[in-house]
Amino acid sequence: MHDTISLYPNPIVGADVVGYAIKHSTPLPEVLYQHQKASEDFCEKEQLPAFMMVNELQAQFMLFLAKIQKAKRILEIGTFTGYSALAWAEAVKTQPGGEVVCLDLENKASDFAKEAFEKAGYGDIVKFIGGDAMETIKSLSGTFDIIFIDANKDGYISYLDLTLSLNLLAPGGLIMADNALFKGLPANKKDNPEKNNPRWIDIAAEMDKFNQWVNERVDLENVLLPAFDGIHFLRRKVLKH
Template identity: 50%
Template sequence: MYTATELYPNAEVGNAVHEYCINHSTAVPKHIDEHRNNTIEWATKTNNDADMMINTLQAQFLIFFAKAQGVKRVLEIGMFTGYSALAWVEALKDKPDAEIVCLDIPGQSTEFAKETFVKTKVDNIIKVIEGNAETSIDSLAGQKFDLIFIDANKDGYVTYFEKVLNLNLLSPKGIIIADNALKRGLVADNSERNPASKDEGQMGNYVHIDRFNKFVKDDPRVEHVLLPAFDGLNMIRLK
């Protein structure tokens, strides 16, 4: 029985399929696409890593998913330059009382994001809470979120997950989406067969993601599915 998730014969075909999917899915609005380009330009000038931003197809997926789920409130842990936050706005903009709460540490990328939110006139729907998310998340106790997106420092994933559940932040039908849950495939194969094994940064981080995936799997409060999409999405809900 064929069970592999690799659908295409080589990387070239895989890249072509990726571009085809982008071009044959509902496009992100122009201002979101422009922000992506601005982020890449900014990251180059400031020696930041634009790869911390989700890709276009993932933004298209998140917008579609949030709309399909009827999401009204989003908690985003790890904001970078605000690209994914803009995607959430696109999904929630027609919902009364919609809100996106973003947790991130102060810095260049946070300032870049906040300036973008003002410029695109969405700062009324996005609330940015600056500080270490492992502690700033405590200020949200008593609130409920329909979707919680974890895309921050990988060594904090277990803490973020525990805080979300212990503070009861997830609405009864809510979904947690943890990004980079496969970490370039290193969680499954960190041998020399995986080119990412030569990247010290990736190798230093994948152990935290592997610990997180195992932690979620063993938590009796939730059920989840780990998808080999993008860099891996661990999608979690309460039992």
């Protein structure tokens, strides 16, 4: 699970605040807790980075947000072990025709995710499409109430541009781009303890490029929240007639 960026006096207080928030938010369904533990065990066994999963509080937030949005169809670009997809599935399962479409490469993590969807009883709700997202996006039809981007960071601009050009976002729909403030580096490299990690610096540069690109789009309105690892929310502007 990725570390939450703290806005509090020190990391100890920040961690306690997150724990307090989790405890005082509606608990996730048991299936998500089971999948979280199974995902962590799987990542340890396969030597995969578990921090690529959203954390527990973010899963609570996403489920809550999707219910507020009354989302019926959700597109997820980047699925990893399927933890976030299960949260989306929990939110849309009561909607007639509720569906979560997941795009990711075929690999051990996606195989694990697909098995988890079936095991959780969501095989008829969650649809996994394997392959390069820049190609699989073109195969989609209809519109989505939420589009969640959490894949390779150098692809964010291309994914967003393509989904918008294909009109895949429903009227009033919401786009969420995860890790937009990756480890705080887009905002501050000088005082950041992660500044000596070349890989993190490269990823942060991609997120900075994406954030600036979004901010320059005249057809979008957006808000970048310093929550979790940074979430950039976007929606199309409502045109006045």
